Amino acid sequence: MSRLIHIAIILFSLSAAYVLWLDQRVQSEFTGARWSLPARVYADPVELHVGQRLSLDRVEQLLIGSGYRKTPALVQAGDYRRVGTGIEFMRREFHYWDGIRDSRRLQIEVRNRAVAQILDLSAGQALPLVRIEPELIGKIFPGNYEDRILVGYHELPAALIRGLLAVEDRNYFNHYGIEPKSILRAALHNLMAGGLEQGGSTITQQLVKNFFLTRERTITRKVNEAIMALLLERRYSKQDILGAYVNEVYLGQQGQRSVHGFGAAAEFYFARPLDELRLEQLALLVGMVKGASWYNPRRHVERAQQRRNLVLDLMQQQGYIEAQEWRRARAQPLHLSARPRWVSGKYPAFLQLVKQQLSRDYAAADLRSKGLRIFTTLDTRRQNHIEQVLREQLPVLERNGPLDPGALQAASVFVETSSGAVLALAGGKDAQYVGFNRALQAQRPIGSLVKPFVYYTALTQPQRYSLASMLDDSDVSVTMADGSSWSPDNFDGRNHGRVSLPEAMARSYNKATVRLGRQLGEEQVAATLHKAGVDRDIKPFPALLLGALELTPLQVAQIYQTLANGGFLAPVNTIREVLDSRGEAVKRYGLEVRRALHAEPAYLSAYLMVQAVNHGTGRNLRRIIPERLPLAGKTGTSNDLRDSWFAGFGDDIVGVVWLGHDDNHPIGLTGASGALRLWGHMVKGQDLRRIELLPPPGVGALEEVKLPFAGACVSFPRLPYILGFKPELPTC
Numbered sequence: 001m002s003r004l005i006h007i008a009i010i011l012f013s014l015s016a017a018y019v020l021w022l023d024q025r026v027q028s029e030f031t032g033a034r035w036s037l038p039a040r041v042y043a044d045p046v047e048l049h050v051g052q053r054l055s056l057d058r059v060e061q062l063l064i065g066s067g068y069r070k071t072p073a074l075v076q077a078g079d080y081r082r083v084g085t086g087i088e089f090m091r092r093e094f095h096y097w098d099g100i101r102d103s104r105r106l107q108i109e110v111r112n113r114a115v116a117q118i119l120d121l122s123a124g125q126a127l128p129l130v131r132i133e134p135e136l137i138g139k140i141f142p143g144n145y146e147d148r149i150l151v152g153y154h155e156l157p158a159a160l161i162r163g164l165l166a167v168e169d170r171n172y173f174n175h176y177g178i179e180p181k182s183i184l185r186a187a188l189h190n191l192m193a194g195g196l197e198q199g200g201s202t203i204t205q206q207l208v209k210n211f212f213l214t215r216e217r218t219i220t221r222k223v224n225e226a227i228m229a230l231l232l233e234r235r236y237s238k239q240d241i242l243g244a245y246v247n248e249v250y251l252g253q254q255g256q257r258s259v260h261g262f263g264a265a266a267e268f269y270f271a272r273p274l275d276e277l278r279l280e281q282l283a284l285l286v287g288m289v290k291g292a293s294w295y296n297p298r299r300h301v302e303r304a305q306q307r308r309n310l311v312l313d314l315m316q317q318q319g320y321i322e323a324q325e326w327r328r329a330r331a332q333p334l335h336l337s338a339r340p341r342w343v344s345g346k347y348p349a350f351l352q353l354v355k356q357q358l359s360r361d362y363a364a365a366d367l368r369s370k371g372l373r374i375f376t377t378l379d380t381r382r383q384n385h386i387e388q389v390l391r392e393q394l395p396v397l398e399r400n401g402p403l404d405p406g407a408l409q410a411a412s413v414f415v416e417t418s419s420g421a422v423l424a425l426a427g428g429k430d431a432q433y434v435g436f437n438r439a440l441q442a443q444r445p446i447g448s449l450v451k452p453f454v455y456y457t458a459l460t461q462p463q464r465y466s467l468a469s470m471l472d473d474s475d476v477s478v479t480m481a482d483g484s485s486w487s488p489d490n491f492d493g494r495n496h497g498r499v500s501l502p503e504a505m506a507r508s509y510n511k512a513t514v515r516l517g518r519q520l521g522e523e524q525v526a527a528t529l530h531k532a533g534v535d536r537d538i539k540p541f542p543a544l545l546l547g548a549l550e551l552t553p554l555q556v557a558q559i560y561q562t563l564a565n566g567g568f569l570a571p572v573n574t575i576r577e578v579l580d581s582r583g584e585a586v587k588r589y590g591l592e593v594r595r596a597l598h599a600e601p602a603y604l605s606a607y608l609m610v611q612a613v614n615h616g617t618g619r620n621l622r623r624i625i626p627e628r629l630p631l632a633g634k635t636g637t638s639n640d641l642r643d644s645w646f647a648g649f650g651d652d653i654v655g656v657v658w659l660g661h662d663d664n665h666p667i668g669l670t671g672a673s674g675a676l677r678l679w680g681h682m683v684k685g686q687d688l689r690r691i692e693l694l695p696p697p698g699v700g701a702l703e704e705v706k707l708p709f710a711g712a713c714v715s716f717p718r719l720p721y722i723l724g725f726k727p728e729l730p731t732c
Contacts, residue, residue, distance in 0.1 A: 036142035037371030042134040043378040049129035056110040065135045077103045078276045094133040097577035145256045149263030153243035162320040163286035169203040177204040177229035204229040207245045271337035280329040283311040348434045349427030371581030377421035387431040389681045411438035413557040414655040420570035439553045447547035448508045449636035457528045459601035466727035469501045473512035478542045500707040505608040506616025517545035533558035557656045564649040567597030599696040624680030635671030644674030651689040706732045
């Protein structure tokens with residue numbers, strides 16, 4: 001007898017120790033950060049202000065891009081409708097880096113293609129501007145590829161809770177984690193069936209199975225499930241457990257990405273937040289808990305609808321919904337979105353740069369698991385436009401040139417002049433391609449894009465050079481280090497003799513530029529490029545003066561941003577703010593600007609680039625976008641017509657376009673006949689202010705000067721010069 005007692009004591013002690021171990025596991029794994037949460041990446045929020053040039057259709061497109069739904073009447077946040085010359089919408093509550101914008105009923109009136117009035121209908125007052133929450137453009141997933149949007153218990157729609165109780169566990173708020181009657185009923189069924197077919201699981205047991213255990217169907221797992229369910233109920237409230245359940249449950253799959261929780265499922269199937277779903281939509285998600293693949297509404301419409309209707313039936317039978325509401329919901333179609341609110345490959349080239357810049361401040365694990373909210377600089381309207389231009393114009397260029405159909409590639413970068421913020425970026429002609437990103441990775445010779453920096457270097461010496469200086473555009477031969485000679489030619493194959501400095505720059509004369517650069521010293525030109533933002537070694541050899549320097553389009557955008565910004569370098573960037581999962585600022589990305597180039601010669605160089613558009617190699621812009629002029633720009637062409645470049649800017653935006661073949665074969669296009677045309681179409685119809693060229697304090701102007709230009713005398717009104725070095729004017 002004593003032996004049996006000892007055995008019983010040992011078994012009891014072992015069982016108690018095992019239960020204590022399970023209890024410790026429940027506490028350690030369930031408390032704190034329960035899940036790895038993907039980072040969510042947003043485009044730049046759109047701010048509309050009175051007087052802004054914008055059509056009513058464009059306002060509607062902005063709302064649709066942010067997930068708004070057109071409805072005959074405004075019922076909830078996320079609804080909009082067109083009313084006469086305006087749009088009314090229920091703005092969602094949204095947590096920005098500078099505070100929370102609450103839900104409001106707003107109206108935007110548009111007249112003569114401009115915002116005429118913004119009304120806050122909730123408060124009955126006019127507003128000077130309104131911010132529309134940004135478009136979700138991508139996510140950075142944890143290693144397990146689980147997509148999840150955490151939703152607190154108090155944020156759950158009441159209909160969702162009632163649906164779960166009706167279908168999954170009607171006695172949830174009355175049991176202690178397990179239902180003995182259900183377990184006995186399932187055990188009897190399994191005994192009759194000769195295997196484990198039913199589980200009799202409560203919501204708590206389902207959470208334990210999904211969160212702590214594997215899906216194996218064994219007696220041991222069922223025992224552990226029951227014990228841990230009891231422990232979970234002992235340690236945590238019903239609200240905590242149900243809140244965890246709705247965030248853990250598996251509800252779908254897209255490729256490698258698994259959709260967990262009702263928050264992510266609402267976005268995935270309906271492109272809307274969970275709190276904006278209607279009864280029939282919530283019932284569909286509740287029905288999918290039983291089997292997300294089996295009841296996948298995108299693959300099995302009829303099966304999913306039958307399951308949804310069963311959920312509605314159970315809710316009506318148990319008194320959770322009225323008969324009228326039940327009939328209305330049952331009669332509705334599924335109302336699925338065509339696709340999730342976001343698409344992972346929507347702007348992959350831009351997202352690649354975002355990740356690259358984030359990696360400087362965050363560990364990869366934090367990016368993939370902390371639920372960060374990343375607000376970027378992307379202007380989706382401009383981005384969509386440049387992608388459309390590439391789709392439409394590249395085939396035109398291929399038809400008109402000696403090109404292999406489909407082989408021509410392109411890249412472009414547009415940045416805000418004052419801040420360096422990247423507004424749009426194309427890494428190739430296929431916007432959805434996730435691979436070689438030419439905007440970031442294609443280092444190609446920049447050709448004549450280097451020339452403004454040669455002329456800038458000259459203009460830093462006002463005692464020697466001014467805009468009225470005359471240069472020699474005649475044959476030049478340079479003896480190289482190995483004893484060979486280098487004799488560059490002009491593109492037109494001619495010498496032009498003595499030419500004015502504006503003509504040499506505007507017409508992109510190689511011989512005059514090389515002679516000038518040799519007088520300055522290649523080392524000085526290389527130093528200028530470094531100051532402007534080139535962050536790699538530059539060999540100061542003679543061919544550098546004609547662009548024998550390989551840069552990416554992004555690097556070109558950086559040096560032209562510095563020049564366009566009056567010599568102030570603002571590092572190109574994609575990130576405005578980063579918030580954690582609670583909405584608190586993690587890191588603020590303030591404006592970083594430093595003086596890199598001298599203001600006066602930078603201004604004079606911009607003036608020269610305006611003349612290149614007015615009278616030189618960029619003059620085709622006058623045909624494409626005459627309404628945008630004046631603008632500053634420079635074409636670039638590498639040897640044998642392998643690369644076609646154009647860099648240009650107005651008063652607020654800098655844009656760079658590159659064309660070429662990935663295998664470096666000639667494309668038969670110059671900067672003027674290729675990249676310039678794309679750049680012009682990318683700017684057409686977009687916001688780009690004409691360049692104003694306000695001189696810095698150290699610059700004066702001659703009222704009107706006539707200079708030799710292409711065999712004629714061309715008038716240059718208010719020709720600028722650096723004070724203290726009034727230029728000697730040539731005879732014209």
